[in-house]
Each structure stands twice: as structure tokens, then as C-alpha cells.
Amino acid sequence: MNTTNYPATVRELGDMAERMNMTVPRLLEVLGPIPMPPAGYTLAPKSETRWIGTETMARGYIITPSWDYRTQKHSIELWTSKNPGESDAHLTPVEAVQLAADLTAAAEALPGGKN
Numbered sequence: 120m121n122t123t124n125y126p127a128t129v130r131e132l133g134d135m136a137e138r139m140n141m142t143v144p145r146l147l148e149v150l151g152p153i154p155m156p157p158a159g160y161t162l163a164p165k166s167e168t169r170w171i172g173t174e175t176m177a178r179g180y181i182i183t184p185s186w187d188y189r190t191q192k193h194s195i196e197l198w199t200s201k202n203p204g205e206s207d208a209h210l211t212p213v214e215a216v217q218l219a220a221d222l223t224a225a226a227e228a229l230p231g232g233k234n
Contacts, residue, residue, distance in 0.1 A: 124190065169185060181196075181198040182225045195225050197222070
């Protein structure tokens, strides 16, 4: 399967058209509709391609759904809200099951996540 990443900027669009020996309007026809982020997502700070959804807090973790404009793939970011010096290196079996349940719920909420 061949895929072409949609250009993120007008400059990238022009460069891509030139490399493919096409006009910009023709390239846009070939590429099809512009990928749109999922509803409710906002552009992540300091990024041109990563969009993030609403963060949720669960048992000391921050779970953030993410979508990348270039790849059009969804992912989940997991951050700790623990204090500096505290470690996540060891989870009890109960904590591991709870974290797995939280991540499963977040993954199922993503577009295409419940298949």
C-alpha cells in the first residue's frame, strides 16, 4: 500500500507539487480532502501537526488522546501527575489493572477504537 502524507504547510504543498511535476490544484485533486482533526481536538502547544483531545485524570495519571495530522493516526499520551522524586517504576497488581482499565477506556473512546 502506498501512502502520501498530506502537506502541513503551503510551502510543503508547493514543494510536493514541484517534485511530482504537477500544479498545486492538480495535486490537491490527487490528494483529496484535507484531513481534519477529530471534533473537540485542539492544536497542541508548540506543534504544527499534533492535535490533542480532552485530558482526563485517573489515579495520578493524565491521559490525553492525540491525533497526528501527517500520519492521521491516533494515540494516547500518558503522563504522571506525581511529585518530583516519586516513581512509577513499580505498580501493585491492583494499580496495574486499574491503569489498564483507564487506558482501555481511553483507547475505546478514540475514533475506530472499539472494533
